[in-house]
Amino acid sequence: xxxxPKNIFTQGAIDPAFIAESIAKHSTKTDIGGHSIxxxxxxxxxxxxxxxxxxxxxxxxxxxxEKMHIIREEIFSKYELTCMHVHHSLGKVAAxxxxxxxxxxxxxxxxxxxxxxxVVERIxxxxxxxxxxxxxxxxxxWKVNR
Amino acid sequence: xxxxxxxxKLAEIAGAKAELQAVASTDELLEQLRLQYPALAAEKxxxxxxxxxxxxxxxxxxxxxxxxxxxxxxx
Numbered sequence: 001x002x003x004x005p006k007n008i009f010t011q012g013a014i015d016p017a018f019i020a021e022s023i024a025k026h027s028t029k030t031d032i033g034g035h036s037i038x039x040x041x042x043x044x045x046x047x048x049x050x051x052x053x054x055x056x057x058x059x060x061x062x063x064x065x066e067k068m069h070i071i072r073e074e075i076f077s078k079y080e081l082t083c084m085h086v087h088h089s090l091g092k093v094a095a096x097x098x099x100x101x102x103x104x105x106x107x108x109x110x111x112x113x114x115x116x117x118x119v120v121e122r123i124x125x126x127x128x129x130x131x132x133x134x135x136x137x138x139x140x141x142w143k144v145n146r
Numbered sequence: 147x148x149x150x151x152x153x154x155k156l157a158e159i160a161g162a163k164a165e166l167q168a169v170a171s172t173d174e175l176l177e178q179l180r181l182q183y184p185a186l187a188a189e190k191x192x193x194x195x196x197x198x199x200x201x202x203x204x205x206x207x208x209x210x211x212x213x214x215x216x217x218x219x220x221x
Contacts, residue, residue, distance in 0.1 A: 040221050057220065058153065058154065058157075059153075059220070060151065060153055060194075060213055060215065062197060063194065063197045063213070064220075066197060088220060088221070099221070100220075100221045120221065123220060123221050124218070124220060124221040125218065126218070127218060127220050127221075128153065128213075128215050128218055128220075129218055129219070129220025129221070130153055130154035130155075130216065130218065130219050130220070131219045131220065132154075142154055142155045142216070142219065143219040144217065144219060145217070145218065145219045145220075145221065
């Protein structure tokens with residue numbers, strides 16, 4: 001049976017309480033020896049004297065979820081992971097708030113750390129998601145990933 | 147009918163969605179779009195037909211969905 005791609009998108013910022021809860025849920029999985037977590041936070045960049053107040057994310061959701069499904073399968077075949085969770089914001093996320101949460105777990109640390117890094121890099125380069133940087137004066141520019 | 151989806155900055159130029167009649171290929175479609183929205187010419191994007199990214203000219207059939215995707219900037 002073909003598995004339906006999991007939804008990774010959350011409207012607005014990712015609540016730190018949700019992240020804490022997500023960590024707590026793993027206490028029953030006692031084969032895990034290490035977790036690796038990446039949290040993306042919206043930065044208040046200053047560009048030409050204008051400060052970024054928030055980023056507004058949009059995505060080609062259907063394609064992004066299909067692509068994430070492929071990335072997930074490839075990561076699981078490459079690394080000895082126990083589990084992996086990915087959450088990405090859509091809509092407006094204010095500076096200082098969390099917009100990306102990647103969480104990998106494995107029996108031994110190395111797999112979790114390497115898989116987490118690779119997933120973050122692949123999310124940035126392969127998922128059809130766009131960030132619009134909204135300035136305090138209500139003008140905007142389109143974010144460019146580095 | 148061909149559905150065209152625009153994302154990111156491109157949606158500001160052309161709107162989120164357009165519907166075109168009787169276009170046989172992606173080259174023809176892009177040519178039409180550039181005539182209609184001259185600002186597209188200055189933009190970088192890749193093209194996906196029915197959620198598959200393409201590299202060269204691709205023939206289109208009725209009910210195809212073509213998406214114009216500017217450089218990704220998620221995360």
